[in-house]
Amino acid sequence: MKITPELAEIVGILIGDGYIYKKENKYQIGFVGSPKTDVELFEHLKKLIFKEWKKEVKYKVRERGLRMVFRSKEAINILVNELQIPYRRIKGKTIKIPAEIAKNWKLAKQTIRGIMDTDGSIFVSKKSGIEKYPAIEITTTSQELAIQLRQILLKQNFRITNIRKSFSKTSKDPAYRVCLYGKQNIKKWLKEISFSNKYKEKRAKLYIQ
Numbered sequence: 001m002k003i004t005p006e007l008a009e010i011v012g013i014l015i016g017d018g019y020i021y022k023k024e025n026k027y028q029i030g031f032v033g034s035p036k037t038d039v040e041l042f043e044h045l046k047k048l049i050f051k052e053w054k055k056e057v058k059y060k061v062r063e064r065g066l067r068m069v070f071r072s073k074e075a076i077n078i079l080v081n082e083l084q085i086p087y088r089r090i091k092g093k094t095i096k097i098p099a100e101i102a103k104n105w106k107l108a109k110q111t112i113r114g115i116m117d118t119d120g121s122i123f124v125s126k127k128s129g130i131e132k133y134p135a136i137e138i139t140t141t142s143q144e145l146a147i148q149l150r151q152i153l154l155k156q157n158f159r160i161t162n163i164r165k166s167f168s169k170t171s172k173d174p175a176y177r178v179c180l181y182g183k184q185n186i187k188k189w190l191k192e193i194s195f196s197n198k199y200k201e202k203r204a205k206l207y208i209q
Helices: 004-018 038-052 072-082 103-121 142-154 183-193 196-205
Strands: 018-023 026-033 059-062 065-070 120-128 130-140 162-166 170-183
Touching: 004 018, 004 026, 004 038, 004 072, 004 103, 026 072, 038 065, 038 072, 038 196, 065 103, 065 120, 103 120, 103 142, 120 183, 120 196, 130 142, 130 183, 130 196, 142 170, 162 196, 170 183
Parallel strands: none
Antiparallel strands: 018 026, 026 065, 059 065, 120 130, 130 170, 162 170
């Protein structure tokens, strides 16, 4: 099958904040997000889905969150059968970037953008001699995904720290953090990967001024 840049980015957004439901004759793909930060991303996602599958989709604000759901047997067959993306719970300990995408930088950067737009954060921390040291971080419960992300980005000459394992009070599963520190890393990200989430793009540009 031909994997388009649009499909690769949809896969990234699914990995970050999506799910696939497949049971008997029911086929459903859903995405969740924040009304405060993700409206522009969902507008972009609508366009990606239409271009890829000619599906007109809408999103709603429910339970103080954004919800987008659409039904497509064709889309699920591609995602589950062709790309081997697990259904029901996308965000889990086994999720990873499909091999056909991971080995192709032009596609991988689209998927990484989607993951960053949903599961990534941009912040500043203190460093010796630097009051506000900017960073990009992607957090996942999948160790394999974290390793993939680090390896792919290292091959593209990003400076990546070792993966950090952490625990929280809200989950029994560990989280794995892939972090890129410094203005040069963020400038390189903006140039080579960029963002479809305008809220995060604005934060990144603000921190490198």
